[in-house]
Amino acid sequence: MDATESETACFEAGIKFGTLYHQFAGTPVSPESAASLETAMADAIENQPHCVDVTVDVLEDAIADALAEQSADYLELTGRFMEVEMVVEYEGTRVETSMSMAGDYPMMRVDSVE
């Protein structure tokens, strides 16, 4: 069957999450550069179609904790070091999604479909 409007909206939301994660994973990051990376990530993804609002929290404290256990003074961004909320609107459907750690896995979720 063809996708419904709400299924397409969820597909679009998934695209944005995969984009955000794999465009920016690996970026050198430190507590000092976390803020500018948050802003750039949100602004970049908001360019994409149907993407209404993106909030990225790069977790300075988690980064600082990880740096205390390694030799270099920066690390590469992974899902462990960010939390994301994203709103996609497609036709009449609004999809709210988020990413945060579920145990050791950065889990992307659909929080609501309206």
Add this chain to the structure above:
Amino acid sequence: MDATESETACFEAGIKFGTLYHQFAGTPVSPESAASLETAMADAIENQPHCVDVTVDVLEDAIADALAEQSADYLELTGRFMEVEMVVEYEGTRVETSMSMAGDYPMMRVDSVE
């Protein structure tokens, strides 16, 4: 409302597409390296949860045509130079998706939800 099973399946499919595109966009590619890149892209994305089958066609002819008009003998992979089909299964739902050019835009689509 919470997402239905089929909406979640479409969200998962979208994640895989965003991942594939933004992990590999920018990769140096030529007609000679197209085949190994196709295989690696498909194998990489098939690692992700719920991803049953991925087929990537890196378009050697389109690459060769573009190279004829530029000075370098390789280019950076973009959506213009690949076509992708992907099948995601989540619980009891099977989602078939694809990407190909719609005019000048690499369009990702849900082809069917069963």
Add this chain to the structure above:
Amino acid sequence: MDATESETACFEAGIKFGTLYHQFAGTPVSPESAASLETAMADAIENQPHCVDVTVDVLEDAIADALAEQSADYLELTGRFMEVEMVVEYEGTRVETSMSMAGDYPMMRVDSVE
């Protein structure tokens, strides 16, 4: 032979350029999001060892011109849409490098070694 100090300094400078380009190539960008991307790119690369100063100019005008000829209202960042200057210091050697278009190719250059 082993690398000299100045050869190692140039190697380090090259690493930073490859990193900057291939981390951020493909990022969705528009004239409105150019400024935050510039800042994040510079801050990210300055985290890397021996990297003293990075200046990124994402070319809003070139982006606006390209957008006028395509259907989508954003594009993916490539070398055509940015100019970069970078200073690396390794031991006693200072290397100044830059990237800008040479015809149709984004050329990375060592401008001076002191």
Add this chain to the structure above:
Amino acid sequence: MDATESETACFEAGIKFGTLYHQFAGTPVSPESAASLETAMADAIENQPHCVDVTVDVLEDAIADALAEQSADYLELTGRFMEVEMVVEYEGTRVETSMSMAGDYPMMRVDSVE
């Protein structure tokens, strides 16, 4: 001063290393997909100017060990899971370079300049 031929050769070698690392870091990988990723990475980077030979070893055993300690059955490629050798020739200079772990840091090195 202008860069010497050997300094430029080392700069070019650095570019290739930064490219390889940041293009492919974050790629979903498992022991089963390691081989195709190795081939694609080497083929991709060999497209770049002056790059004569690239050998990538994606470390299946290290990946398997890491997977035994986490919930997902794939991980994202980082420097911990690959070793690379690369030869760049620029004009009359041959530069041999490599990347492997130095403690907890993926160290890129110039091994020889001839």
